Amino acid sequence: MESTLHRQLKELYADDPDQREVTVDGFRIDAVRGRELVEIQLASLSAIRDKIRILLNDHPVLVVKPLAASKVLVKRNRRGGRVVSSRRSPKKETVYDLFLEMVHFVGVFPHPGLTMHVLLTDQEEHRLPRKRRRWRSKDYRVEDRRLLGIRERYEFRTASDLLALLPKTLAEPFSTADIAREADIPRWLAQKMAYCLRKTSAVNVVGKIGNAVQYGFKRAVRAA
Numbered sequence: 001m002e003s004t005l006h007r008q009l010k011e012l013y014a015d016d017p018d019q020r021e022v023t024v025d026g027f028r029i030d031a032v033r034g035r036e037l038v039e040i041q042l043a044s045l046s047a048i049r050d051k052i053r054i055l056l057n058d059h060p061v062l063v064v065k066p067l068a069a070s071k072v073l074v075k076r077n078r079r080g081g082r083v084v085s086s087r088r089s090p091k092k093e094t095v096y097d098l099f100l101e102m103v104h105f106v107g108v109f110p111h112p113g114l115t116m117h118v119l120l121t122d123q124e125e126h127r128l129p130r131k132r133r134r135w136r137s138k139d140y141r142v143e144d145r146r147l148l149g150i151r152e153r154y155e156f157r158t159a160s161d162l163l164a165l166l167p168k169t170l171a172e173p174f175s176t177a178d179i180a181r182e183a184d185i186p187r188w189l190a191q192k193m194a195y196c197l198r199k200t201s202a203v204n205v206v207g208k209i210g211n212a213v214q215y216g217f218k219r220a221v222r223a224a
Contacts, residue, residue: 003042003144003145003146004144004145004146004147005042005066005123005144005145005146005147006030006040006042008146008147009040009064009066009119009147010030010031010038010040013030013031013033013038013040013062013064014031014032014033014038019031019032019033020032024037024055024059025054025055025058025059027051027054027055033062035059035060036059036060036061036062036115037055037059037060037061037062038061038062038064039051039052039061039062039063039064040064040066041063041064041065042066042145044101044104045063045065045101045102045104045105046101046104046105048063049104049105049107049108052108052114053107053108056108056111056113056114059113060113060114060115061113061114061115062114062115062116062117063114063115063116063117064116064117064119065098065101065116065117065118065119066118066119066121066123066147067093067094067095067097067098067118067119067120067121068089068091068092068093068121068122068123069092069093069094069120069121069122069151069152070088070089070092070122070123071088071089071091071122071123071124071125072086072087072088072089072122072123072124072125072148073085073086073087073088073089073125073127074086074124074125074126074127075126075127075128075129075140076126076127076128076143077129078128078129079128079143089125093120094120094185095118095120095152095154095165096165096183096185096189096193097189098118099189099192099193099195099196100189100192102162102192102196103192103195103196106195106196106199106200109156109200110156110157110158110159110200114157115155115156115157116155116156116157117153117154117155117156118153118154118156119150119152119153119154120150120151120152120153120154121147121148121149121150121151122147122148122149122150122151123145123146123147123148124145124146124148125142125144125145125146126142126143126144126145126146127140127141127142127143128140128141128143159197159200159201159202160202162196162197162200162202163197163202163203163217165183165193166179166183166193166197167179167182167183169182170182172206172215172216172217173206173207173214173215173216174214174215174216175209175212175213175214175215176190176191176193176194176212176213177190177212179193179194194213194215197215198215201218202217202218203215203216203217203218204216204218
């Protein structure tokens with residue numbers, strides 16, 4: 001079932017209802033704006049990688065990826081029932097969380113016909129109780145997600161746009177530990193970021209210090 005969040009973003013990117021949920025080249029497209037096809041992806045980018053690659057052969061494509069900068073968790077006792085609790089989630093996504101999924105999407109991005117919008121959003125998540133099937137499983141299921149607001153929008157077209165997310169204080173050569181420290185993100189996330197920047201030819205490996213790989217900027221990309 002389509003979430004409210006997905007529907008709200010479709011309406012944001014296409015005012016005309018006739019331009020939403022359109023079939024193009026055998027694929028169901030969320031919205032169409034002129035010649036541009038709009039895909040709103042709440043799930044992993046890897047799920048639409050092949051679809052986007054095929055569509056880019058004949059169409060410009062905009063991929064919209066919302067991240068939850070803040071989230072209110074609303075728990076009900078049953079569908080349509082009373083609210084049991086409402087609290088703010090301690091988890092707050094930033095634009096750097098994009099790289100969790102970009103590691104599976106760098107085979108498509110960058111592309112001359114591809115644009116990506118990353119939206120930092122305020123969301124509301126509605127949950128319903130369910131019995132645990134395994135000891136590590138969740139005791140709830142997500143019934144719906146809703147958009148409360150958009151804080152910021154990032155647009156990515158080229159490797160230079162991704163490179164611009166690196167902290168300006170970063171000096172060459174640098175390691176993933178340096179990225180993590182300067183960007184204030186976990187080391188494992190910095191490693192994913194470095195992987196994506198290398199795969200998109202924004203940075204290259206210039207050596208090693210001990211076991212730490214050292215990176216440098218590709219001059220043409222840095223100057224773009």
